[in-house]
Amino acid sequence: MNKSNTVISLQSVSKTYEGPPPVRAINKVSIEIQDKEFVAIVGESGSGKTTLLNIIGLLDGVSGGKVYIDGEDTTKLSDDELSKLRGEKIGFIFQSFFLLPGLTALENVAEGLLYQGVDRKGRLEEATKVLKQVGLEDRMGHLPKELSGGQQQRVAIARALVQNPSYILADEPTGNLDRESGLNILRILKELNKEGKTVIMITHNKEHAKAFDRTITLTDGEAFL
Amino acid sequence: MKKKLSLLDIYSVAVYGIKSRKGRSIMTSIGIGIGIAAIVAVIGISASGKADLIATLESLGTNLIKASPTSGFFGTQDDLPEGVLGMVERIGPVEEVTSTSQTNLLVRRSNFISELEGGGISVIVTNPELLDVVGGSLVEGRFIETGLSNLPVATLGSVTAKRLGINNLDIATKILINNEWFGVIGIVEKLSIHPDLDRSVFIGYSVAKELFDIDSEPSTIYLRANPTYVEDVVDVLAPTMNPENPDQVEVSRPSDALEAQQAAEDAFTSLLLGLGSVALLVGGVAIANVMVMSVLERRMEIGVRRSIGATRSEIRTQFLLESVLLAGFGGLVGVLLGAGITIIYTRYADIIFSIPVWQVFGAIVLALVIGALAGLYPAIRASKVQPAEAVRS
Numbered sequence: 001m002n003k004s005n006t007v008i009s010l011q012s013v014s015k016t017y018e019g020p021p022p023v024r025a026i027n028k029v030s031i032e033i034q035d036k037e038f039v040a041i042v043g044e045s046g047s048g049k050t051t052l053l054n055i056i057g058l059l060d061g062v063s064g065g066k067v068y069i070d071g072e073d074t075t076k077l078s079d080d081e082l083s084k085l086r087g088e089k090i091g092f093i094f095q096s097f098f099l100l101p102g103l104t105a106l107e108n109v110a111e112g113l114l115y116q117g118v119d120r121k122g123r124l125e126e127a128t129k130v131l132k133q134v135g136l137e138d139r140m141g142h143l144p145k146e147l148s149g150g151q152q153q154r155v156a157i158a159r160a161l162v163q164n165p166s167y168i169l170a171d172e173p174t175g176n177l178d179r180e181s182g183l184n185i186l187r188i189l190k191e192l193n194k195e196g197k198t199v200i201m202i203t204h205n206k207e208h209a210k211a212f213d214r215t216i217t218l219t220d221g222e223a224f225l
Numbered sequence: 226m227k228k229k230l231s232l233l234d235i236y237s238v239a240v241y242g243i244k245s246r247k248g249r250s251i252m253t254s255i256g257i258g259i260g261i262a263a264i265v266a267v268i269g270i271s272a273s274g275k276a277d278l279i280a281t282l283e284s285l286g287t288n289l290i291k292a293s294p295t296s297g298f299f300g301t302q303d304d305l306p307e308g309v310l311g312m313v314e315r316i317g318p319v320e321e322v323t324s325t326s327q328t329n330l331l332v333r334r335s336n337f338i339s340e341l342e343g344g345g346i347s348v349i350v351t352n353p354e355l356l357d358v359v360g361g362s363l364v365e366g367r368f369i370e371t372g373l374s375n376l377p378v379a380t381l382g383s384v385t386a387k388r389l390g391i392n393n394l395d396i397a398t399k400i401l402i403n404n405e406w407f408g409v410i411g412i413v414e415k416l417s418i419h420p421d422l423d424r425s426v427f428i429g430y431s432v433a434k435e436l437f438d439i440d441s442e443p444s445t446i447y448l449r450a451n452p453t454y455v456e457d458v459v460d461v462l463a464p465t466m467n468p469e470n471p472d473q474v475e476v477s478r479p480s481d482a483l484e485a486q487q488a489a490e491d492a493f494t495s496l497l498l499g500l501g502s503v504a505l506l507v508g509g510v511a512i513a514n515v516m517v518m519s520v521l522e523r524r525m526e527i528g529v530r531r532s533i534g535a536t537r538s539e540i541r542t543q544f545l546l547e548s549v550l551l552a553g554f555g556g557l558v559g560v561l562l563g564a565g566i567t568i569i570y571t572r573y574a575d576i577i578f579s580i581p582v583w584q585v586f587g588a589i590v591l592a593l594v595i596g597a598l599a600g601l602y603p604a605i606r607a608s609k610v611q612p613a614e615a616v617r618s
Contacts, residue, residue, distance in 0.1 A: 050617065059532060060613035080536045087534020094616055098529045102245035114234060115534035163533065171616075 007198060008033035008056060008167065013065035015051050015221075025051040027221040028065065033200060038193040040209045041202045043218035049202045050171055052218060056200060057090050057169045058082045070166075087115050091160025093170035097152040099144040105155045106131060106140040112162040123162075130158040134188060150181030157188055168192060170201040174208060186211060230539055239546035242519065250551055253515045256508030257555030257595060258562065261588050263501035265563025269580040270570050271494040277576035278484070281418070286360060287480040288320075288452045289418070292462055293445040295475045305443055305474070309466050313446055316465055318454035323354040324443030328433070332426050333401045334389050346385050348402055349425045350433040350441075358447045359419055366394050366411025373410070374429030377436065380411035384423040402426065405436050418479035508555065509595040516548050516603035520610070527607055528615025541608035548600020549593055556592025560585050 015026040025048045033039055033056075041049050054060035055067060058074055067074045069089065074082065091112075099108045109127035110120075118126070131140055134154040144152055153173055160168055170189065174182030186208050193199045201212070209215055217224045230238075243250045292313075294305055313322050330348035355361075356368045367373070368380050379400060381391060391398055391409060398409040407428065416422050433439040446466070450458040455478070463474040520527070527540055564580055571578040 051613075054613040054616075057532070059528075059616065060611070080538075083531065083534050083536040086532060090532075092532045092616070094529075096525075098525055098616065100241070100245075100526060100529070102241060111530075112533050114238070115230065115530070115536075115539065117229070119231070120234070120237075159533070 005035045006032045007035045007070055008200075009066075009068040010052075010056070011066040011068070013055060013067060014063050015048075015055060015060065016063040025221050026055065026062075029218075029221070029223040030065075031216060031223055033198060035198060036193065036196055037198055037200075038190065038211075038213045039198075039200045040212035040215045041200065041218060042204070042206075042209055042215055047218040048221040049218050051221075052223075053169050053171055053200065053202055057092060057167075058086050059092075083115070087163060089166045091163055091165035091168045093153070093156050093160050093168065093173045095172040095175040097144070097149075097156045097176075099152055099155055099159075101144055104141050104143055105136060105147065105151075105158075108144070108155055109158040109162050112159040116163065126162050127158070130162045131155070133161070134158045148181070149177050150184060153177060153181070153185055154188065157185070161192070165197070167198045167200065170199070172202050172204065174203065174205060182208070230542075235539075235542055235546055238543045239550055242523070242543065242547045243550060246519070249515060250554075253512055254551050254555035254558065256511040257505065257552045257592050258508075258559040260501055260503075260505030260508045261556045261559025261592050262562035262566065263504055263559075264498060264591075265560050265580070265584065265588050266566040266570075267494055267497040267501055268584050269563060269567030271490065272579045272581055272584070273567060273571045273576050274490060276579035280577055282480050284360065286449070286452070287478065288450050288455050289359065289480065290448050290450060290455070290459060290462065290476060290478055291445065292448075292466060292474055292476045295473050305446070306467055307442065309446065310443060312465050313448060313462070316450075316458055316461060318451035318458050320449045320451060321354065321358050322446065322448040323352045323358045324447070325352075325355060325445045326350040326430075326433070326439065326442060327444040328437065328439055330402050330437060332385070332389075336401055336404075338401075345424065346388060347421070347425045349422070349427050350430050350439055351427045352430070355427070355447065356413065358449055359416060359422065361416050361419075361422075362414045364412040364414050366409070368411055368413070369427050369429045375431035375435065376429070377405060377407045377432055378410045378428070379407040380413060380427045381409060382413050382423040382425045382427070383415040384420075385426055386412045388424075400426070402428065403437065505591070505595060509552070509599040512548055512551055512596060512599040513603060515551075516544060516600050517606065519547075520544065520603050520607040523607075524610055524615040527610045528612050531610075531612035532616060537608040540610075541604045544604035544607045545597065545600045548603065549596040552592045552596025552599065553589065556589045556596075559592065560588050563588070 009032045011030050012028045013026055013030070014024065014028055017023045017025060029052065041052060043049050051060065055062055062075060069085065074085065077085065100111065103111065106124060106127050109131055110123035113123040113126055128140065131137055134157055136151060136154055136158065139147060139151060144155070147155065168189065174185050177185065182205070189199050189201065190211060203209055310322060310324050313319060326349070328348045328350060332346040332348060351369055353368060353370045364383070366380065369378070379402065381389065386392070389400060391412070394409060394412070399406045400409060413422070430441050434441065459476055459478065462476045463471040466474045530540060567580055568578055
């Protein structure tokens with residue numbers, strides 16, 4: 001960790017999926033993400049983008065190398081410590097939204113604080129605020145199936161935001177949306193970045209990629225900065 | 226340290242899993258419900274039977290002793306020796322004693338009934354004390370009291386009254402014993418421990434001698450002994466009644482027969498309990514199956530929960546509690562169903578309703594334990610789902 005404002009640092013990270021046959025998804029990747037940076041990860045399908053994002057987000061372990069978050073070597077942390085770190089510092093947004101179908105928009109967002117020890121009343125209050133922030137105050141009581149794709153993704157963003165994370169990791173959040181909705185999501189993420197969040201997003205969309213401060217291109221598991 | 230989920234939060238997360246698959250959850254619980262219902266009903270019916278037995282024994286007493294000649298090789302019975310009643314009366318702890326004489330007289334409702342159709346009802350010649358000694362009472366009317374012994378009147382056992390179609394004595398009713406008409410003067414309440422007396426017609430000694438030339442030699446002795454010395458009286462009764470051939474006297478306590486009957490029912494109860502346990506086991510396996518399927522189907526949910534900070538133990542607890550709640554719900558329904566079956570049975574059989582509280586509590590605990598055991602493997606499996614694999618879309 002050389003630079004003072006580097007918040008996420010990957011040093012010679014490799015990831016091999018046990019086979020047979022073994023597949024090396026990430027090969028000695030070293031990248032550094034600065035505080036409040038707005039970074040896109042691009043690359044062909046199968047290039048290792050999602051694996052890289054999952055490693056940064058502590059959802060996946062590494063086969064080699066080190067991952068530092070806020071200066072802490074996360075490869076030495078226990079599973080419970082990684083869960084704690086995910087809950088406190090990282091907000092995830094997935095391409096398929098991954099909302100719980102039996103919960104309303106408000107309850108889905110409130111679920112984001114469930115594992116932080118916030119009581120139900122506090123969770124619902126925070127969730128209400130964040131849903132207003134993403135413009136869904138009139139959809140709080142709706143189930144996911146009653147919302148459009150764009151609205152569902154905004155609920156997913158709200159769920160990530162309610163934890164007040166430092167880092168937002170988005171895996172092709174616009175991939176399942178029409179152009180207009182996709183741009184809207186991108187706009188929201190840009191807003192969040194301006195408010196001080198570090199945003200790392202996978203995208204296939206070249207138009208979207210232009211909006212980022214920096215682009216990391218992955219080819220066959222190797223990063224080109 | 227990460228803050229732990231509150232009990233309420235764990236409960237609400239587990240309930241979410243159950244509520245989001247209502248139909249399947251109910252079907253899964255049914256297995257456990259049936260098992261618990263079977264066990265509660267079997268134990269409930271058995272407990273009710275026992276409670277009724279205890280009540281019967283308390284009302285009738287366990288100090289009643291019956292003695293009669295043993296049956297011969299061809300089923301014939303020898304007479305008791307002469308003066309046997311006096312010999313029995315002289316046994317110290319004997320408090321009350323009476324006798325009856327079995328006859329071969331034929332009972333019919335009227336002379337329009339063929340003699341061939343009148344079987345199954347015995348005519349017993351008795352003393353007035355019989356009803357008191359055996360602890361019986363009358364549905365209505367009178368027993369063969371002193372002063373009625375020489376009259377052609379009869380008192381009916383409960384089964385006899387039903388068989389002859391005599392439900393009450395609102396109008397004067399007569400029956401035919403051999404070819405003599407007898408007025409019915411009373412009906413005896415059902416005697417649980419004397420089914421032979423329930424199927425009898427009682428008449429007095431004097432009228433039996435006068436009309437049918439039946440001697441007053443007793444064929445059966447009923448006696449009440451001091452409760453402290455019942456066993457001692459049983460031991461000396463046969464040698465006292467027939468010193469030469471004590472083995473020709475059969476001594477029994479009717480309460481023993483009831484207890485033996487109850488013991489036989491207990492064995493049957495154990496068998497049914499075994500079957501109920503098998504149903505429970507099958508219910509437990511069904512829950513384990515459904516929970517394993519649920520883990521496979523809900524990988525996305527597991528992945529999302531892990532991504533928002535859930536630890537492995539929190540995921541494990543969620544699935545374990547779901548399984549326990551499913552089984553607990555089944556157990557609760559099973560207890561209600563089992564209690565309902567017991568109520569219906571006890572009303573039908575006209576016995577006392579009794580279900581021990583420990584049994585209800587135990588059944589629910591058993592269901593919860595089965596739920597926990599059934600949910601253990603799926604819960605561990607859920608906690609081992611790799612978050613990165615679970616959220617891979």
